[in-house]
Amino acid sequence: NIPREDDADIDCSGPVITNVNVTNITGSTATVNWTTDVPADSLVGYDTTTPPSLTLADGSLVQNHSLLLTGLSPCTQYYFYVQSKDEFGNPSSDDNAGNFYAFETYGGGINDYVYSGAAVPVPDNDSTGVDVPINVSDSGTITDVNVTINITHTWDADLDIYLVHPDGTVVELSTDNGSSGDNYTNTTFDDSAPTPITSGSAPFTGTYRPEGSLAALNGKDLNGVWNLRVKDDTSGDTGTVQNYSLQISYSNPCGPALSYVSNGLTDICSGNGSGGDSILDPGEDVQLRVTLENVGISDATNVTAVISTTSPDVSITDNSADFPDIAVGASAESLSPHFSLHISDGAVCGETIPIHLVATCSGTINQFEADFTLTIGNTINNITSLWTESFDDTTFPPNNWAQVDVSGTAGNWARATNTVHPSGGGTHSGAGLAYFNSWTAGSGNSTRLYRTVTDSIPSSATSATLSFYMYHDTGFSSSADRIQIQVSTDGVTWNDVGLAVNRYDGSTGWKQHSIDLSSYIGQTVYIGILGISAYGNDCHIDDVELSYLEAICLMTPCVAVCVPPSAPEVIVRDGNPCQQNGVYIDYVAGTPATRHDLYVDGVLEATDIYPNYFYNPGDSAQHSYVVRAINDLDTCYTDSLPVNIEDTNNSPTVAPVITSIVDRDPRTLGLLIYYNAGYPADRHDLYKDGVLFVTNYISGTLINPGNNLLHNYRIVAINGDCSLMSNEVAAQDNGVNLPHIPKPPLPEIPYPFPAN
Structure with missing residues (x-):
């Protein structure tokens, strides 16, 4: 067996639950939401009484939790709590500190609204179509919408049918369905229907799922004018809207809302x-x-x-x-x-x-x-024109323009001062116009009038447009003489952009047309105008312009007026003169001021400092300290007078060392302590057993410890208020204090005096 030890973290904490709330309250449903800091499962306990006894759970491990409570009673107060367990089974719950969360369901109902007016014809081949209104005077929050329609129309594939909410929201019901079949007869659109309308066949009797989603209307107010919008997008078949009805489920609050x-x-x-x-x-x-x-x-x-x-x-x-x-x-x-x-x-x-x-x-x-x-700020739409061409100059093609045959050789672009075929239409503006000779060129001939220089549409543009005026006439109504706008990014390959514009459209006179070039935003392009002949009248154009729309945001920042504060009064203290470890900057604030900044040697070191601020310069050199009082704007300030100070380190750098302790005379008390001095130092003090024993002790000076016990001795080097200790040495004075015994007196010896 081989012993093995591993460390592992044990997670015993449940997830943190926050943001408990209720949304989408109706008469029978409500959504309870909350978040957890880690993925966890979901459980809601709810009831009309406390503590709640009903539960709804979801085992999915998520951080954003939403559970839909259903089957609730209208106009009823419900209490609830939430609970989540993480992947390790650690649970957490939130019951609003024992008070439980609460909400009140709404009332509501289901109403039918019927259009009972006269049948409404659907315009043939008209992109606008017709709107058939129903005015709903009730109010409430929509929870479900179903639509039933009756339309008589041959060739149902011509029809595009929509429901329009009073706020303008459009839901697609059925577009281009039914092929050559006729009519929509008692056709109901319901999001919950199993069969999509695209799988049905005329006359679509029954219930179908619409192409769009009626659920897009949920949450909106039902009040206002609704419209059934019906369009016929192909000529030849016609019909009428006979009637239609709305079935709207809605909720209403039971009190104020x-x-x-x-x-x-x-x-x-x-x-x-x-x-x-x-x-x-x-x-x-x-x-x-x-x-x-x-x-x-x-x-x-x-x-x-x-x-x-x-x-x-x-x-x-x-x-x-x-x-x-x-x-x-x-x-x-x-x-x-x-x-x-x-x-x-x-x-x-x-x-x-x-x-x-x-x-x-x-x-x-x-x-x-x-x-x-x-x-x-204020965003405005600014239109920038890259160029305009009105063909007023007699030179043709104009400067930076050329033409080339694309199909056949009979086509040609030229300048005129009036329309040619038909004549007498004049120019749209100025002295000239350009025209393509589809009156003389056989059908199928085409010639491109194009720019020989490129135009850059900036990436900041929100849209780009080529616009031009074209003269329309009613001659040769079956001849589709036309203009096709083209774009090239390399001058070789040309792409049609937008639909061709026919000379004949049933009207007479100049009409402006615009082609969207937004797909070329951020690119450099060549612009071409392709004239295509169907052997009818000429195609006349004037006032061609390439422009782009750019959203420009304008704002005028509010800049505070400077009221200079008074100068701060600054005191800088060395935090510890015995160690280089920082200084304290104290100050009396300048007024008025929104903050105070610290500058050291002219360099910003700290912003928004407070009195008695601690700062470590990192060395013992002298530095200049300035506190700047700032009033709102960085440019509105007053500096204090500079304070020059060192963050000193006065402690001795070399420690004293006791080299020896000598018992001077074993017969008497007294020790001699020898040491190497610390540096720098004003004096050296002797400590015995941790207590000051001799101040300003000189190496080798005799001391009397007072007994013959073992003591610990240290020398402390003192420099100003700073100190540094020596090594500690234990020593014992082995001598004894003998009693004083006076010497015996000398015998008296007569002094011999000399004889007289």
Whole structure:
């Protein structure tokens, strides 16, 4: 056996649950949403009482959770909690701190709306078609729409049929189906139908799934004028809309309900800038007004709302606002001072600012949420003309133009001062026009009039267009003499762009035509105009122009007016004179000032510092410290007087070393301590057993420890307020203190005096 040891992390923590909310509330359904920080499964406990006993679960491991509760009772309050387990089975739940989350279902119903007017003819071969209206006076939120139609028409494949919501949303029901069959008879369109209309056959009696999705209308208000739009896109067969009906399922709140309507703003620039023009510019303060509508069935009272944003370029300085009471069907604007925002100096022109609004009122526990956007700056569409050609110069082809036969040799482009065949049509403007001789060139001849120089359509363009005026006449109505716009990127291969424009269209006179060249944005192109003869009248053109549309964003930043602050008063202290480890910069703030920055030797080292700020210069050299008081603008500042100071390191750099300790006389107490001095040092102190024993001890000076016990000795080098210790040496004085015994006196010896 071979022993083996491994380390492994054990995950015992459940996922973190956030953002619990309810959306898409109807009379019988509601969607519960929440997020987790790691993939986890989903469970909702819900009921009309607490604690909830019903559950709905989904085992999929996701971070964004949404469970649709169904089978709910209308106008009923429900309580719920959410729960998630991660892949290791660690659970977490959120029951709103034991209070449980709650929502109230809506009421609602299913109504039928029928068009009962006269049958409406469908125009033959008309791209506009006909709209047949139904006016719905009820209000509510759509949850499902079905459409039943009756149309008599030969050759059903001619028909394109749409449903148009009052807000303009178009749903494709059936286009070009049924081949040569006739009529739509009691044809019902329902998203839940198993058979698509494209698989059906005329007269399509029964229920079919539309080509588009009627679910696109869910969540919209049913109120307003609906239209069944029917087009006939091929000539020869005609018909009428006999009638149609809508079956709309909808939900209605059981009390007050709030809906976002619009917003307005007042922009304020306290410095130099535009301000007051209802355009958001960097640096501005904004008062945001919001209008809400009560779409419920009872008055909304105690209405409040809060807003938030994810944009880093907007600071919401007041996120809440009150509203007046809002009667059923009425709208009201937030009360002063409304909501308040500040646009940062770094906001970019054209930037979209998302705003999320949550409104509440008395009479319901539901919150009403809405999202809308604000835009920085003012975006305008600017049209730039790359060139125009009106053929007024007598030289033809004009400068930078040429012509070449494409099919046959009889075709030719020329200049004239009036229309040729037919004559008398004049020019569209100026002295000249260009024409292709389809009156003289046999059918099938074609000649290209083209630019010999390239044109660059910038990538910043949002669209590009070639426009020209063409003279139409009613002669030779069966001859499809025509103009085809062509584009080449290399001058060799030419591609048709858009549809050819026929000389004959049933009208007489000059008419402008525009060909979309947006697919060539960002490219360099040659432009060609191909004349194609069908042996009818000539094709006349005038005032040709190549242009592009570019969205340009304009803004006027609000620049604060400089009010210079007073100079800060600065004190710089060495944090530790015995060690190079930083200094403390204290200051009395300049006023008015929005921040203070630190400059060291003229270089910015720290922004938005606070008093008693710590800074490490990294060396002991002398540096110049300046605190700059800044008022809003970086260019609006006042500097303090410089303070020059060293971050000193006065500690001795060389430690003293005890070299020896000598017992001077074993018979008496006393030691001699010898050491090598530390450097630099003002003096050296002797410590015995960690306690100062002798100040300013000189190497080799006799000391008396006071007993013959073993003691520990150190020499400490002192330099100013700094110190550095020597090695520690233990020593014992083996001598004893003997009692003092006086010497015996000397005997008296007579002094011999000399004789007289």
